[in-house]
Amino acid sequence: MKKTISAIFIMFSVMNAQSNVDYTTEVYPIFSSAGCLSGYCHGAGGNSGGLTMGSDAATVYSNIVDVASDCGSLDLIEPGDPSTSHLYLKCTTSWSCGGDRMPRNNQSYFTTNSGELETIRVWIEEGALEQVQQTDTTPPTLVNLTIEQDTLDLINGADTVSIIIVASDAGSGLSTCMGNLLHSNNTDMISFTGAFTAGDSLDTLAFNIIMPDSSTLGNWYISGLQLTDVDGNDTTYSTSDLASGGFDVGFVLVNSTVVSVDANPSSYPERFTLFSNYPNPFNPATTIRFVIESESILATSLLQIYDINGHLVKTLVQGEIKSGHYEIQWDASDQPSGMYFVHLTVGSRVQTQKMILLK
DSSP states (O other), X not given: OOOOOOGGGHHHHHHHTOOOSOIIIIIHHHHHHTTOSSSOSSSSOTTSSOOOOOSSHHHHHHHHBTOBOSSTTOBSBOTTOGGXXXXXXXXXXXXXXXXXXXXXXXXXXHHHTHHHHHHHHXXXXXXXXXXXXXXXXXXXXXXXXXXXXXXXXXXXXXXXEEEEEEEEOSXXXXXXXXXXXXXXXXXXXXXXXXXXXXXXXXXXXXXXXXXXXXXXXXXXXXXXXXXXXXXXXXXXXXXXXXXXXXXXXXXXXXXXXXXXXXXXXXXXXXXXXXXXXXXXXXSSEEXXXXXXXXXXXXXXXXXXXXXXXXXXXXXXXXXEEESEEEEEEEEOTTSOSEEEXXXXXXXXXXXXXXXXXXX
């Protein structure tokens, strides 16, 4: 958990609670062991002064915390300040206002058991809480991440990629989400940020990010996705974390505008389709299927595998092939787990599918 405390907030923190000493299980048993729960704990004894603390933990607490003592303006236990807590001072020594060291019937008890005296001091300094306030240290968790588009085409200008994030938090509740879209060149980047419904344990955020027509073409992927809860606990997911978790991590940005006119247009297919590989996720091999329909006998085609960083991993097909249905197996035994992209290029047009290798 990220936490910043400045000097002006020190007393606030003490009083409100990052308490580590539990009254019921750690402090109350000390008073019992010291013999303070029966009769008088300090003072002259009998009916002439002294302190009756009680027997059960709740009664003892109500009789000593924020209760005025018979010594000036001191309280028996002043939350946050041992130096003005009369009861603690009497445990330390035969202090002012008369009377013997506490406990009266065993005045060397806290000399022998100095660790117990230190526990009382820390408890007071932390705010003298009856119940420890549990600090939320549980970070948020990503439940699902979906990128609605596998491929964006800038043929008609700017296009929008839709990212849907579902997160949960078992502690104080969700707060914010932020991340980046990073191009495989590790230079071009678009940041996004949003707010969950504050305090919700489960919530969904949708981001619609415009990719301008001037955007760099190629692989874009989510990098540094950070989820934060109300108490400031956060979880950051790298691209590899997302891929290993089976989440969507990226998309391909293309511009299928034909930049040149072929002298023999019949050499380009009327239609081609790249299907999802199967199985997907896979380990270590998967089958890639595609169909090419062409008026000509041959079509110039290219089938390639890229990793999440845009690096070419494998070329499976290159050259002129006949129209027809194809199934090609890719064995990724030598590749690490993660997200991969298979690109089928026919003529000047490209289709892409995402594949997840889970070892």
